[in-house]
Amino acid sequence: MPRLVKRYFCLLWQQRTMATLGLLLATITAISGIALLAVSGWFISATALAGLSIAGAHSFNYFAPGAIVRGLSITRTLGRYGERLTTHEATLRVISRLRAELFGELAKHSWQEQPLNNHDASSRLMEDIKHAEALYLSALVPGFVMLLCSLLYLITVSLFVPDIWIWLAPTLCIAVFFMPWLYMHLVLQPQDVLHQQRSQQWSSASSLFNNVRTLILFQRFTHSTQQLQQAASTADYSEQQASRAQQHVMSLSQLILAVQVLVMLWQGLLALSYGYIEGAHLFMLLLLTLGVQEVILTGVNSLANFGLGYTALKRIDYLASNISKKDQRQFVSADATVIKVTQLSYHYPQRQTLIIDKVNTELSAPHWYWITAPSGHGKTTFLHLLMGHLQPSDGTLLIEKSSAEQIGLMPQKIDLLRGTLRYNLCLHQQHSDETLQETLRLVELEHWFQQLPDGFDSWLGEGERMLSGGELKRLGLARLILQDPQILLLDEPTAGIDQLSAARILSKLHHHWKGKLVIINSHDSSLSCSTDKALTLNQLAEGVSEVQKII
Numbered sequence: 001m002p003r004l005v006k007r008y009f010c011l012l013w014q015q016r017t018m019a020t021l022g023l024l025l026a027t028i029t030a031i032s033g034i035a036l037l038a039v040s041g042w043f044i045s046a047t048a049l050a051g052l053s054i055a056g057a058h059s060f061n062y063f064a065p066g067a068i069v070r071g072l073s074i075t076r077t078l079g080r081y082g083e084r085l086t087t088h089e090a091t092l093r094v095i096s097r098l099r100a101e102l103f104g105e106l107a108k109h110s111w112q113e114q115p116l117n118n119h120d121a122s123s124r125l126m127e128d129i130k131h132a133e134a135l136y137l138s139a140l141v142p143g144f145v146m147l148l149c150s151l152l153y154l155i156t157v158s159l160f161v162p163d164i165w166i167w168l169a170p171t172l173c174i175a176v177f178f179m180p181w182l183y184m185h186l187v188l189q190p191q192d193v194l195h196q197q198r199s200q201q202w203s204s205a206s207s208l209f210n211n212v213r214t215l216i217l218f219q220r221f222t223h224s225t226q227q228l229q230q231a232a233s234t235a236d237y238s239e240q241q242a243s244r245a246q247q248h249v250m251s252l253s254q255l256i257l258a259v260q261v262l263v264m265l266w267q268g269l270l271a272l273s274y275g276y277i278e279g280a281h282l283f284m285l286l287l288l289t290l291g292v293q294e295v296i297l298t299g300v301n302s303l304a305n306f307g308l309g310y311t312a313l314k315r316i317d318y319l320a321s322n323i324s325k326k327d328q329r330q331f332v333s334a335d336a337t338v339i340k341v342t343q344l345s346y347h348y349p350q351r352q353t354l355i356i357d358k359v360n361t362e363l364s365a366p367h368w369y370w371i372t373a374p375s376g377h378g379k380t381t382f383l384h385l386l387m388g389h390l391q392p393s394d395g396t397l398l399i400e401k402s403s404a405e406q407i408g409l410m411p412q413k414i415d416l417l418r419g420t421l422r423y424n425l426c427l428h429q430q431h432s433d434e435t436l437q438e439t440l441r442l443v444e445l446e447h448w449f450q451q452l453p454d455g456f457d458s459w460l461g462e463g464e465r466m467l468s469g470g471e472l473k474r475l476g477l478a479r480l481i482l483q484d485p486q487i488l489l490l491d492e493p494t495a496g497i498d499q500l501s502a503a504r505i506l507s508k509l510h511h512h513w514k515g516k517l518v519i520i521n522s523h524d525s526s527l528s529c530s531t532d533k534a535l536t537l538n539q540l541a542e543g544v545s546e547v548q549k550i551i
């Protein structure tokens with residue numbers, strides 16, 4: 001059994017009192033509903049028969065059945081309220097724990113390795129979580145009620161008409177087991193595929209709208225809209241198929257239930273002709289059959305929902321167990337900050353070729369290392385391995401006299417958060433205005449800062465004040481300066497900044513980060529200082545690379 005399925009039932013077990021009470025009340029509600037229909041039907045027909053003669057009308061006991069009908073009606077109402085309270089409470093408790101655990105696991109996801117954050121994948125995930133959460137409320141409760149009511153129905157009718165269960169059991173089994181299976185395969189699974197198609201369509205449409213200008217510029221707009229239309233008509237066709245299948249399955253269900261009523265009527269009439277039962281009882285049994293069928297019709301979806309929920313949990317489990325890799329970097333105490341890389345190899349899960357292959361090197365503070373290599377040769381990948389965002393396929397990364405918190409990365413692409421400049425610089429940390437001003441001076445953003453209307457409280461981001469490419473890089477550097485880690489990893493820190501400014505900023509940072517270990521990915525090693533060291537990532541053969549210390 002998949003780990004998450006076990007975990008789900010474990011969480012449900014923790015709420016067993018509430019969940020069992022919910023099941024019990026749901027069963028009581030359903031049974032009293034069915035009984036109400038049957039007894040009131042019998043009561044009406046028995047009263048009518050009694051009313052045919054004066055003696056019968058006088059001798060008939062109206063009070064007992066009347067009280068039973070009233071009692072059943074009250075039980076059903078109370079049961080329904082109680083059931084809602086308990087089942088919803090239990091579901092809420094299980095869901096909140098399950099969601100917290102799932103999102104906790106997903107937070108460990110290595111976004112570099114699997115692009116889970118794209119619309120298709122996240123929409124699929126949300127749909128799966130929804131199906132999984134519906135397990136108790138939409139599958140277990142109605143499924144349990146359906147099975148129990150069907151069993152009690154068989155026992156009850158057999159008490160009145162012996163051996164009738166032999167005739168009714170096959171149709172009941174088809175309605176209870178085969179129809180949910182059919183419903184899942186013909187209706188729910190195509191609907192699942194449809195959800196995928198619609199979400200792909202949505203992401204293509206949003207990509208189209210976001211890139212209208214580029215597409216028009218390259219004269220590909222008409223082509224893209226045609227593709228979108230094609231995707232839309234495929235999804236429309238799937239939707240038609242799914243709704244047609246749903247109609248067919250529902251008609252088949254009705255047919256099976258009609259057969260069940262006919263079997264009941266046929267066997268009941270036979271029993272009546274042999275004098276085993278009275279007419280009023282036969283009428284009651286027929287109403288009982290109709291009542292049970294209502295429960296079965298709701299239950300059919302529930303067993304199908306169970307299948308969907310189970311598959312969804314299995315899928316999330318697979319995802320979670322494949323993404324939460326343990327940090328393989330080893331941190332040891334020592335006198336100096338050193339990174340020892342031994343036989344380090346890495347390949348992205350989607351690709352078989354190694355991006356980094358058996359790399360051996362030692363990088364120590366207080367030095368600046370410049371990694372230069374042609375584009376696409378794994379420089380960024382190497383930094384993400386050092387940062388712990390990616391885990392090595394092979395080899396070891398030993399980091400001496402430092403901890404995971406003491407390693408900071410300035411990524412190639414600097415994201416601007418929609419918020420104030422202070423928020424964008426501090427990222428939820430506290431720094432005085434003097435420190436922020438000093439930092440802006442280091443990255444030469446002080447002139448830009450002076451033009452801001454509200455100083456550090458000026459809003460930045462889409463629709464507000466945007467920064468140029470070079471200014472964004474400086475903001476990224478400023479964030480790292482404020483974070484102040486022991487080991488600094490800089491990915492293209494000066495791209496987009498003019499050479500003179502870049503040289504000035506780096507010279508200031510050399511002074512500011514004195515004593516630290518700095519590793520830079522850059523295509524412009526001419527900016528390096530005479531004391532810096534260079535590393536080249538040489539691609540030796542297809543997919544084979546090596547870090548080589550050349551100075």
Ligand SMILES: Nc1ncnc2c1ncn2[C@@H]1O[C@H](COP(=O)(O)OP(=O)(O)OP(=O)(O)O)[C@@H](O)[C@H]1O
Nearest residue numbers: 112113348350355374375376377378379380381382
């Ligand atoms: N998330 C990913 N999934 C699969 N392959 C990837 C992923 N990220 C990068 N790659 C591939 O790994 C290789 C190395 O990429 P990387 O970004 O490390 O190169 P780089 O040397 O930093 O390039 P650049 O100088 O252009 O920034 C490239 O061929 C790239 O296509």
